[in-house]
Amino acid sequence: MKVEITGRHVVIKPAIRNYVMKRLRKFSKFVGDDASFHVIIDVEKERHVAEILCKSRMLDLAGKGETGDMYASIVRAVEKIERQAIKNKTRLIETKRQRAKNRSVEQKGGLVRPKSSRRLPQPALICEQEEIQRTLDVEEAAAELEKSEEGFLVFRNLQSGSMNVLYRRKNGSFGLIQE
Secondary structure, eight states: OEEEEEEESSOOHHHHHHHHHHHGGGGHHHOOTTOEEEEEEEEETEEEEEEEEEEOOOOOEEEEEEEESSSHHHHHHHHHHHHHHHHHHHHHHHHHHHHHHHHHHHHHHHOOOOGGGOOOOOOOOOOOOOOOOEEOOOOHHHHHHHHHSSSSEEETTTOOEEEEEEEEEEEEEEEEEEE
């Protein structure tokens, strides 16, 4: 990582140089070690301006901070280019993921739908029980559901001959759904 610091109307002291180097150290994970930074520090009356330009093989970043304090201006400029670097990195990652997903779907022989027309995933069936259809009276079904741990009971109604569902409500009472 190459860092060049230029001072306009100000002498660059070792404290400022060390502060800039400390703040720029974290960018190696975003832009790599081949990046070069040009930091321009300018002072005019009460206005302190720090401008940081970053050039690397992958991207170019620029950030400018302007406050009444030199260190705060440096922090603002670094935060701006950090946001740009994070945004670019997440964009690259998402692009790679999308390409890999499209490739895997193409290999499986499926069609790739645009994001806007994709459906929500269907809920998976966790447990399936095959039960013998019973013909019961509603009172008998309620007694049987009360004994069991299940939340509902499907049965054929003795009086009407239609399929019914008897279910346990949160307050402990029973509800009946008739066909």
